[in-house]
Amino acid sequence: MKPETLFLKxxxxxxxxxxxxxxxxxxxEIGDLAAKLLPEFHYIKYLVSIVYDASAIPFYFALYHAFKLLRYIDKNIAFSQISVIALRTIKHCAIIITSLHVLVLPLFFLFADKDDAPGVVIVGxxxxxxxxxxxxxxxxxQKLLKNAIDIKSENDLTI
Known part of the structure; x- marks a missing residue:
């Protein structure tokens, strides 16, 4: 096993x-805090918990595919279609995480408004x-790897 990929793994x-x-x-704790700040929305505690815990699922899925990508590098099959698929999956997972956290962003605005702490929005x-x-x-x-694979396949055909 290569030391660089071992460190990354x-x-x-x-x-x-x-x-x-x-x-x-x-x-x-964040759910309880949200429930205290917004008592008129009794379901906010569960909504916050669901969104944050749900964002952990694509995070771990992306970590798994990053780990697989490092295994492909160790096996010298990094320039293959499966690496492109792993990068595409990581991209989709990151977009899902972004979308889920943007859904909870209004909560940070409400907290900053009630507590008069505008820095909370930056943290959010x-x-x-x-x-x-x-x-x-x-x-x-993903795009660079796809282009490199296409160039490699063209060069293999011309030889």
Whole structure:
């Protein structure tokens, strides 16, 4: 196993642990806070919990495909159609995460309005923005890899 990909695989595993801890410990607290801030919406606690926990599913799915992509690199099959599919899946997962977190963004606006803390809105924009950056990066890599595979196949045909 190559040390570079081993380090990246370890980083992928370590990225999953804090998100799991956040889903277990922090998401219920955020739901309770939302219920306290907006008592007129009795269902907001469950909505917040569902959205945040649901966004963990595509996150772990994307981590799995990133791990698979690193395995393809180890096997020297990185320039193949399966790598393009893995990048496309990562892109779609990042778009889903962005969409789910944008749904909860009005909650950050309400919290900032009630608590008079405009910095909370910036905190609420971190995850959607980071996911959007990952989606664009995966799209660019997908396109570059697809072009490289096409050039490779053309060169194989001309020889």
């Amino acid at each position: 370890l980083a992928i595993v370590l990225m999953g642990i804090p998100v799991l801890a956040l889903c277990i410990f922090l998401v219920p 924009l971190i995850v959607p923005f980071a996911s959007l950056v990952i989606a664009v990066f995966a799209a660019v890599l």
